[in-house]
Amino acid sequence: MPLITLKAQVHADPQTEAVLKDAMFCATKIYNGLLWHLRKEYKETGKVNISRKNLNRILKELPRAKGYYSMSIQLTRDEVREAYKSFFALKKKGLTQHEAPGFRRKNCLSPLKYVQSGFMVDGDRVTLSLGTSREDGVKQVSFRISHRPDIEYERVRELSIAYDKVSGRIEARLVVEVKARENNGTGKAAVDLGETVLMACAFDDGAVMLCSGRLIKAIRRYWQKVRANLKQNSRRWRETAHREKKQVEQLLHAATSHLIAECVQRGVKEIAIGNLNGIRESIAYGDRLNQRLHAWPYRKLINMLKYKGAMAGILVRDNVDEKSTSITCHACGNVMASNRRYRGLYICSCGWRAQADVNGALNIYERVYQVSPVKGSSGRVARPAVVSYHLGWHGVAEPKRRDKTLCASA
Incomplete structure (x- = not known):
């Protein structure tokens, strides 16, 4: 069990x-x-x-x-x-x-x-x-x-x-x-974790879904600015850190629940996630960006997917080597960092053009299951469905009593 x-x-x-x-x-x-x-x-x-x-x-x-x-x-x-x-x-x-x-x-x-x-x-x-x-x-x-x-x-x-x-x-x-609930599905999916795009998921039928992480970034940035004017480890400082943690956790729960529900609907039995062990040691983008990425809750996100997947009868694997998956062309296999032209776009000289995180998820899928979920060889991929979330409350002062239900819109 x-x-x-x-x-x-x-x-x-x-x-x-x-x-x-x-x-x-x-x-x-x-x-x-x-x-x-x-x-x-x-x-x-x-x-x-x-x-x-x-x-x-x-x-x-x-x-x-x-x-x-x-x-x-x-x-x-x-x-x-x-x-x-x-x-x-x-x-x-x-x-x-x-x-x-x-x-x-x-x-x-x-x-x-x-x-x-x-x-x-x-x-x-x-x-x-x-x-x-x-x-x-x-x-x-x-x-x-x-x-x-x-x-x-x-x-x-x-x-x-x-x-x-x-x-x-x-x-x-x-x-x-x-x-665990009974799951008779046979489908598979692969997930690429990120910051701006929290999760990019590729399904075995070629469909892709993006879960936005922009609000989590905004919340963390907001509370960090608030704490910058407070004495470290003071009562108020700890209160703001606690509220930031709770808001981030609420969004992570909403995103992971939505993804697992989508997988159940599509008959997914197994999800593959890239192994992020040692990622903090390999990050070298400067002090400011390093600090931001080091604090990103990757492990908490994976643990949520694991236990929610287990309750839905879905196996979640996080032992997949994802080295170079973000800079590898899914169509021709060419490995070139410059193909990521700017945030969110991957373009290869072979004609492959895709959202960058989707390209990474497709590579993880192919690496694990030895087959590409993209049908045909036209160099096209289905337009991803983008899912974003918002909180019903936000701010420094204690919120008034209201419905804190997370809303998701596709």
């Missing part, structure tokens, strides 16, 4: 909320305590032993090690191991000058993570185990959660409790198994 992550709001009484925050504070103390001992070990011996056996030995010395569920403590321990593994990988490549992973802020509330055990979800009621050795004697807490009502799941696989600094609320994230 496909897995998706549900975000839910926690509704707890003040006493329960205080216990949860204390347990999350304990998780921070455990994380920082393990790092401190590993740094000390490195200073004394010149080596760092991140084996579970050594970390378990250190855990026994930490005063907060009994502040929350034992299996969750082990997950915190594994977070430290992964932090050091990532650090060693960056160090080996010469991508960091630091000597060790950084500590979390002293007032930080780290997530409480539960996998398979230590929790129970019954309808909208969640019960968490906090172990049997807390100083206040609390062994478990129970509270109510609320999440989007249109998701029906079979089983909860993982659960984490996190604190949102912007809203000041405690949230729950549930990794659940959902039952």
Whole structure:
């Protein structure tokens, strides 16, 4: 069964909320305590032993090690191991000058993570185990959660409790198994991701569709200008960053839902997306444009397509090598960057003329499925259907209560 992550709001009484925050504070103390001992070990011996056996030995010395569920403590321990593994990988490549992973802020509330055990979800009621050795004697807490009502799941696989600094609320994230809808389609599609054109999709019948990313660009540019006049990390600065994130996510949800719905209507069973791993390291367009592209939410977009596709019975592959697909002529195979004359237009000397992102999507399709979705060899491609989205609210001040439904127009 496909897995998706549900975000839910926690509704707890003040006493329960205080216990949860204390347990999350304990998780921070455990994380920082393990790092401190590993740094000390490195200073004394010149080596760092991140084996579970050594970390378990250190855990026994930490005063907060009994502040929350034992299996969750082990997950915190594994977070430290992964932090050091990532650090060693960056160090080996010469991508960091630091000597060790950084500590979390002293007032930080780290997530409480539960996998398979230590929790129970019954309808909208969640019960968490906090172990049997807390100083206040609390062994478990129970509270109510609320999440989007249109998701029906079979089983909860993982659960984490996190604190949102912007809203000041405690949230729950549930990794659940959902039952996918039956899909008897046999069609295929390929998607080229971009910035101005968020997604260019080529279908197996030669049809193409473009999802505009212009509004996302405008929203990000707008809020960045607002934050330029605010003190960094101030309350107002964080509020604007939070609103930008929510608006961008809303548009991403609208675009991905529209694309998946279109694929279902066309009987698509599989979608291929170019592999964007390492794209940030390969981007070199100057500081200003690099910063803009580095912050573009490619991974979030792909994850949305994956879980929405899984719910619709569509396999989404993102392991396709898309190297040179944007500068390769789909008709003759000539690779020439200058063929992209200006934004949105690809022209080759062989006579091929197409929208540039469509050309990339067609190349991804042919690379994956070893066949071109464009019928014939006339050098023409179907005129793409362009889909754009808009928000019902936008601005610095809090919006008035109104319908926030996204509208799509083709």
